[in-house]
Amino acid sequence: SKGRVKGAYKVGRTWVIPLFDGMPVVTPGTRGPKRNWSKRTNYTKAVIHVNQKVIRQNHNTGERNPVITVKRGSKNTYGHTVEVNGPCRVMYRPDEPLHCGARVWIETISDFKVIA
Template identity: 45%
Template sequence: MGTREASFLLGISRQRLLVLLAQGRVKGAEKKGRFWEIPVSESGMPRIIPARRGPKGIWHHRETTVPQMIHVNQKQIISNKGKPPEKLEPVVSLKHNERNYYGYDLYISGPCQIVYRPYKPAKCGAHLWINTYHPVQFIDTQFNLDPATARQPYKQIKR
């Protein structure tokens, strides 16, 4: 059979079938000039040879050497005074891998360290912050006055 009929029977596009043919993954297929001849099995379908998967990825296998930094922004707390609940800005920030995440309430799922450095502040200017190597989960990223609904898990940042 030709590529059009084979792709229809297999339920894949003709282009995908041509890629499989070029890789030699269609059992018994031969190219005759410009056209492919694809044999069918007893079930009336072409046989596709499964591909081997590539090597396993190496990302996120090493322990991180840079901790996640949790900072409670004192200036934001002061500027939030007197504002109605819908105008409050997030006061807790999580800094990890050059990215910032903001919220009002978070959970640290492992040991952490509170760091106070009055003479050597962090890049953001903080003198007091929390470092952790464990996952951090924001519980509230939209200020919610009802604690029952504010406790819905929002986002988990993994190391």
């Protein structure tokens, strides 16, 4: 009745199942509905770093623009203070800087709070 047996049809109360090379062709099925109650959360790594160009610009102009950048996925958030609520690690990679040029940054998959 689910259409998993190729070419099968019902005559009265009996199913007629055709054979292909001596065997019926059965497509694989699933046992019950797919689970949606325990979906795994995709953790996207957040990268936190200090923008030295903004620090120099603030020093020269006297402005107070935010110098800390938090990048998670394609979203950038700027602020003066970042609180990380969980484990994180500080990375120093002088030979493999980030695409923005940062050589020291913090990585975390934990939640964080940016204070502007």
